[in-house]
Amino acid sequence: MKLHKTYISIFCMIILSLLMSSCDSFLEEKPQDEKTAGQFWKTEADAQSAVNALYFGGVPYLNNTDVDGGWTPKATMWGGVMSGLFVDKRKDRTFTNASEGCNFNIESFNSTALKLWHEFYKGISRANFVIANIPTMTGVLSDTQIRNFTAQGKFFRAYGYFYLVKEFGDVPYVDQPYTSLEGIYKEPSSAEQVYKNIEADLLSIIEGDALPNKAFYDNGCYVTKAMAQTLLAQVYLQWAGAPLNGGNDYYTKAANMAMDVINGGQHILEQASGSSDSIYSAFNVIKTTKTSKEIIFAKEYNQTQYNVGNSYACRSIGADAFQWNVFSPGGDVLYNAYLPCDMLINSYLVADIRSHEKQFFFWEYTGVDKNNVVVTKRLNNIGNWAWFDETSLKTGKDGDYNMPTFRYAEVLLIAAEGLARTGKEGDAAGGARFYLNQVRTRAGIPNETATGDALIQSILTERFHEFPLEFKIWDDIRRTRLYPEEDGMNSGKLKWVALESAKIQNKPDGSIRVGAIPAYALLWPIPLSEMQANPSLQGHQNPGWN
Numbered sequence: 235m236k237l238h239k240t241y242i243s244i245f246c247m248i249i250l251s252l253l254m255s256s257c258d259s260f261l262e263e264k265p266q267d268e269k270t271a272g273q274f275w276k277t278e279a280d281a282q283s284a285v286n287a288l289y290f291g292g293v294p295y296l297n298n299t300d301v302d303g304g305w306t307p308k309a310t311m312w313g314g315v316m317s318g319l320f321v322d323k324r325k326d327r328t329f330t331n332a333s334e335g336c337n338f339n340i341e342s343f344n345s346t347a348l349k350l351w352h353e354f355y356k357g358i359s360r361a362n363f364v365i366a367n368i369p370t371m372t373g374v375l376s377d378t379q380i381r382n383f384t385a386q387g388k389f390f391r392a393y394g395y396f397y398l399v400k401e402f403g404d405v406p407y408v409d410q411p412y413t414s415l416e417g418i419y420k421e422p423s424s425a426e427q428v429y430k431n432i433e434a435d436l437l438s439i440i441e442g443d444a445l446p447n448k449a450f451y452d453n454g455c456y457v458t459k460a461m462a463q464t465l466l467a468q469v470y471l472q473w474a475g476a477p478l479n480g481g482n483d484y485y486t487k488a489a490n491m492a493m494d495v496i497n498g499g500q501h502i503l504e505q506a507s508g509s510s511d512s513i514y515s516a517f518n519v520i521k522t523t524k525t526s527k528e529i530i531f532a533k534e535y536n537q538t539q540y541n542v543g544n545s546y547a548c549r550s551i552g553a554d555a556f557q558w559n560v561f562s563p564g565g566d567v568l569y570n571a572y573l574p575c576d577m578l579i580n581s582y583l584v585a586d587i588r589s590h591e592k593q594f595f596f597w598e599y600t601g602v603d604k605n606n607v608v609v610t611k612r613l614n615n616i617g618n619w620a621w622f623d624e625t626s627l628k629t630g631k632d633g634d635y636n637m638p639t640f641r642y643a644e645v646l647l648i649a650a651e652g653l654a655r656t657g658k659e660g661d662a663a664g665g666a667r668f669y670l671n672q673v674r675t676r677a678g679i680p681n682e683t684a685t686g687d688a689l690i691q692s693i694l695t696e697r698f699h700e701f702p703l704e705f706k707i708w709d710d711i712r713r714t715r716l717y718p719e720e721d722g723m724n725s726g727k728l729k730w731v732a733l734e735s736a737k738i739q740n741k742p743d744g745s746i747r748v749g750a751i752p753a754y755a756l757l758w759p760i761p762l763s764e765m766q767a768n769p770s771l772q773g774h775q776n777p778g779w780n
């Protein structure tokens with residue numbers, strides 16, 4: 235566990251003065267022991283706290299980042315809101331209203347883009363300090379510690395750049411810590427070169443023994459070999475598709491890397507031989523426990539012990555639940571900032587456990603109200619059970635549940651897609667349907683027998699059905715340039731249609747608009763303040779953003 239106070243003053247000081255407009259306090263705490271740059275990197279505690287800081291800034295902090303303040307979707311949700319497949323029901327913020335209105339202009343999206351840009355580079359900066367300074371601590375750390383800590387820095391640098399390149403395309407690549415203003419203005423590197431740098435970082439730590447071959451929770455929630463392999467499998471899958479269109483070579487690399495995780499033997503599907511649809515189902519075990527070997531990486535929270543809580547609970551249900559006389563949420567607000575569209579809910583097979591009550595979603599709540607009376611209530615709109623936390627909502631505090639980031643189910647589906655796209659469709663080990671059907675079996679639905687494009691569409695549908703609240707859909711739309719449309723009530727299927735001609739959901743709320751998402755909106759605009767501050771960025775705005 236890393237949920238304890240750490241020294242980050244050096245990071246905040248340098249990032250604040252050189253790269254960022256602000257420095258978010260680590261874990262919402264103010265360190266009582268602050269060190270200057272000259273005092274840091276002297277003890278094992280310094281090294282450990284610098285490594286710990288990697289897990290709570292940068293990409294992991296997207297789970298805590300919002301824009302315009304207050305009751306808004308978290309940064310993790312922004313892609314799903316832009317897609318129209320999920321709806322922010324509050325509708326009182328510029329970004330979400332512009333997304334529904336298809337007003338894809340830089341004025342509406344600039345402040346949101348700036349939040350992403352700063353958070354990614356903040357995490358990268360922290361990683362660069364670790365990578366540069368840990369190897370100098372030979373008299374303080376063992377060789378094993380140096381290799382492991384450096385590997386964790388490389389993982390998070392790769393993680394940060396993977397998100398940057400997905401979201402913005404060509405970006406400046408910085409691989410050394412800034413200790414002065416000299417050389418801070420860098421021109422963008424091509425997206426392909428950034429991907430190559432990410433690949434090099436990850437391959438360098440996957441090879442050898444710098445990272446343990448353990449499950450995430452067995453390793454104290456620090457970086458493992460499977461985490462690095464899973465990230466690289468995701469990188470290859472994205473690289474294979476648009477806009478780089480790496481094709482079959484990278485689909486093969488994605489499948490092979492996913493199968494390396496599978497063959498590593500540290501992770502499993504929770505209740506892999508099948509699951510009930512009760513409160514003790516696989517999906518509820520994944521939600522409520524911190525032991526599941528399905529989890530390859532999760533964003534950690536622990537409100538009870540460390541006052542570092544998960545704030546998704548208030549976003550799990552609509553404001554109507556506030557009238558039940560049951561909940562006292564933080565800020566006295568309940569709002570569903572990420573309501574799934576009806577098309578998604580209606581596309582699951584009736585037998586699919588994931589669509590059943592209190593698995594991923596829910597309609598009814600039974601509990602004790604503030605008058606100590608047992609009540610049963612029904613929501614006006616479906617709620618997100620994967621985020622629902624009764625204790626949090628009743629106490630007005632954030633919750634303790636971790637947020638899954640990489641799951642073994644995704645590894646199986648990456649293997650399935652990479653193999654299917656390269657003609658290896660079989661039902662035995664090494665074939666696409668073999669890995670796909672493990673996920674389907676756990677969900678309680680029949681094995682897939684399709685071939686060709688129908689098999690690929692089935693895999694894409696399975697990704698959407700398996701990870702509706704884990705923020706994968708925008709990446710899938712972006713890399714495939716396909717958008718899901720309905721294909722029959724409770725059919726278990728979706729039609730994946732070319733984005734430019736697809737029927738886009740909720741443009742605005744409750745309406746369908748064909749071709750409502752322009753291709754240029756799949757990349758964020760470079761923030762205007764960054765372009766003004768960095769002369770090397772001028773003239774490099776992503777096309778389409780006026």
